[in-house]
Each structure stands twice: as C-alpha cells, then as structure tokens.
Amino acid sequence: MTGERLRFDGWIAGVGTSSGTRLVVGHWPRSPFGAFSDVMVEHPDGERVLLAPSRRIADFVAATYRFDRIEVVPVAVTVSGATWRVEAGALHLRLRAGRRSALGLLLSAVPALLVRSPRWAALCDVPARLLMPGVRTLGRAGPGRREWYGARDLRPVLAADAVLDGVSLGRLAPLYPPVAFGFGSAPRTPSLVRVTTTVEIGPAGR
Numbered sequence: 718m719t720g721e722r723l724r725f726d727g728w729i730a731g732v733g734t735s736s737g738t739r740l741v742v743g744h745w746p747r748s749p750f751g752a753f754s755d756v757m758v759e760h761p762d763g764e765r766v767l768l769a770p771s772r773r774i775a776d777f778v779a780a781t782y783r784f785d786r787i788e789v790v791p792v793a794v795t796v797s798g799a800t801w802r803v804e805a806g807a808l809h810l811r812l813r814a815g816r817r818s819a820l821g822l823l824l825s826a827v828p829a830l831l832v833r834s835p836r837w838a839a840l841c842d843v844p845a846r847l848l849m850p851g852v853r854t855l856g857r858a859g860p861g862r863r864e865w866y867g868a869r870d871l872r873p874v875l876a877a878d879a880v881l882d883g884v885s886l887g888r889l890a891p892l893y894p895p896v897a898f899g900f901g902s903a904p905r906t907p908s909l910v911r912v913t914t915t916v917e918i919g920p921a922g923r
Contacts, residue, residue, distance in 0.1 A: 720861075720917050720918045721917070721918045722915055722917050722918075723749045723915070723916045723917075723918065724747075724748070724749070724913060724914070724915050725743075725745045725747070725748040725749075725913070725914040725915075725916070726745065726746065726747040726912075726913050726914075727744050727745035727746050727747065727748070727911075727912070728742075728743075728909060728910065728911055728912065729743055729903060729909075729910045729912055730744070730801065730803075730874065730903075730908070730909045730910075731892045731896075731902075731903025731908055731910075732810075732812065732874055732877045732879075732890075732892060732907040733889070733890040733891050733892040733893055733907065734877070734879055734886035734887045734888070734889065734890055735886075735887030735888045735889075735890045736761065736885075736886045736887040737760070737761030738758065738759070738761060738879075738886045739892050739893075739896050740756060740757070740808075740886075741757040741892075741896060741898070741903050742754065742755075742756050742757075742801075742803055742810070743755050743756075743757075744794045744796075744801075750773065750777070753770055753771075753774055753792070754770070754792045754793065754805075755767065755768060755769045755770065755778060755792055755805075756768040756792060756803065756805045756808060756810075757782070757896065757898050758808070758881075759897065764785050764786065765783060765786075765896075765897065766785065766786045766787070766788065767779060767784045767786070767787045768788050768790055768792060768805040768806055768808060769787065769789055769790075770789070770791060770792040771789060775787050780860075780862070781858045781862055781864065781916055782858070782859070782898040782899045783897070783898055783899065788806055790805055790806030790807075791806065792804070792805040792806075793805075799813055799814045800812070800813055800814075801813075801814065807881055807882045807883070808879070808880070808881050809879070809880045809881075810877065810878070810879045811878045811879075812909070813874070813875050813877070814872045814873070814875065815872055815873040816872065817870060817872050818872065818873060820871050821870045821871035821872055824868050824869055824870055824871055824911075825869060825870050825911075827867070827869060829913070831867070832868070832869055832913045833867055833913055835855060835863075835917075837867060838855040838865035838867060839854075839865075841867075842854045842855055849904045849905065850895075850905060851895035851901065851902035851903075851904070851905060852901055852902060852904055853900050853902075854866045854867075854868075856899070856900030857900060858899055858900065858916060861919040862917065862918050863916075863917050863919075864900075864914065864915065864916045864917070865914075865915050866901075866913070866914050866915075867912065867913045867914075867915075868910055868911065868912050869911040869912060869913065870911030871908060871909075871910055871911070872908065872910075873906065873907065873908060873909075874889065874907035874908060875889075876889060877889040877907065889907055890907075891905050891906060891907070892905050892907060
C-alpha cells in the first residue's frame with residue numbers, strides 16, 4: 718500500500734573540499750513547497766548541518782534526513798551558464814560545471830515518466846552502487862518514509878570556491894568520506910546531477 722508521494726524536480730550538486738568539509742546543494746525549481754534551494758554541510762568531525770530557507774522546509778528535510786544542527790537562513794542559487802553561485806547564510810559557494818558526461822548523455826535520454834518509478838530506481842540501484850560507490854537510488858528516509866532518485870543528467874564540477882564563516886574551505890576535492898545525511902551519498906567525484914526525487918510518506922510519517 719503506497720502513501721502520499723511528494724516529487725522534487727531539480728539538481729543536486731555535491732563537492733568535497735581540501736579542508737574536509739563536504740557540501741551538498743539541492744536546487745529545486747519544482748517542488749510541493751514551490752521553488753527553493755537548501756544546503757547540507759558535513760564537517761570533518763562528522764557534524765551534519767542543514768541550511769534551509771524556511772522552518773517549514775527545514776522541518777520536512779529534517780524528517781527525511783539526519784542532522785546534528787539546523788539553521789534557517791536565506792538560501793539563494795544563481796545559475797549563469799556553467800557557473801553556479803550559492804549564498805546560504807554564512808556559506809558562499811561558487812561552482813563551475815563541465816560538459817555533460819557520457820553517462821549524463823545516457824541519463825538524459827530516459828523518459829521523465831520512467832525516472833519517477835520506484836521500480837526503475839530499484840533497477841538502477843545496483844549499477845549505481847558499482848559505478849559510484851556510496852550512491853544509492855532508493856531506500857528508507859526517516860520514520861515512515863521511503864525515497865527514490867531518478868537521475869536525468871550528470872555533469873562534472875570542474876572548479877569550486879567555498880567560504881564559510883569568512884574562512885576558505887580550500888580547493889575542490891572528492892566528496893569523501895561519503896556524506897551521512899541519509900541512506901546514500903552524492904557521487905565521490907564532484908558532480909552536478911539533474912534528478913527527480915520522490916519522497917513517499919506512509920501513514921506513520923504524516
């Protein structure tokens with residue numbers, strides 16, 4: 718028996734830094750909450766922080782993923798060609814994306830209806846784990862919830878500059894160790910992924 722299904726259509730950017738801080742940016746032009754962006758930060762000591770633009774969104778994300786601290790701050794993402802600028806409270810991040818990868822070309826050919834299917838996500842889960850260790854395409858997401866991802870594009874992140882609380886986080890690095898916000902991580906190689914994310918909320922999680 719299925720529960721209520723909430724879909725989020727947009728992009729996930731995941732990058733590591735030489736300081737050990739890892740960043741995952743969600744940019745959602747279409748969602749049940751309207752257009753919004755949020756940032757998940759994992760520090761070298763393992764502290765997980767959510768930067769969300771409203772209490773309503775913070776509560777929803779915190780019920781789906783795991784955090785040690787939540788900050789409600791203005792979050793803005795500006796896209797200009799291959800350059801992404803992210804402003805989230807004390808975090809300032811600039812990314813430069815590369816051209817679509819061969820895998821991204823294949824993903825872009827998958828029909829939109831198919832990427833919404835949990836069966837498609839289950840089919841993709843094993844190859845995703847083999848090709849990109851740490852990545853999962855479906856799993857449990859908080860009490861009474863499950864979640865699946867349907868990737869629709871993949872581009873490498875070629876450069877990144879990040880400043881948090883006035884301190885540079887260092888040069889671009891692999892997203893390693895994998896982040897521990899939920900059942901899976903963003904790819905180890907810094908990437909920008911076009912994705913449709915579905916969160917299914919059962920009766921117990923409503």
